[in-house]
Amino acid sequence: MKTIEIIPLAQRKAARRGIKSEWVEGAISSPDQVVTGYGGRSIAHKKMLVAGKEYLLSVVYEERIDKFVVVPTYLTSQVDRYWKEE
Numbered sequence: 001m002k003t004i005e006i007i008p009l010a011q012r013k014a015a016r017r018g019i020k021s022e023w024v025e026g027a028i029s030s031p032d033q034v035v036t037g038y039g040g041r042s043i044a045h046k047k048m049l050v051a052g053k054e055y056l057l058s059v060v061y062e063e064r065i066d067k068f069v070v071v072p073t074y075l076t077s078q079v080d081r082y083w084k085e086e
Helices: 008-016 021-029
Strands: 003-006 033-036 042-050 053-063 067-076
Touching (some): 003 008, 008 021
16 A cells, blocks of 8 residues: 655644544545545545544545645534535
8 A cells, every 4th residue: 555644734733633643544544435625636534433423534635656645634523514425
């Protein structure tokens, strides 16, 4: 599998938001859903239980030849708002 690089700004924002790096890596390596983002980016969605409540982890990334580059990450309780039904 390709390596996963989280840019420093994304690392700082994820830490402030309480998002663990292993959650980010898990979302990219086995996403529940992948949707198309802006500018050729992809968004990996992963549903998670945090403190007994369902959340959606959204990881915005760029896929390169040898790695995935994580830009921002978000954790929201508004799962239905961002989940795309197929």
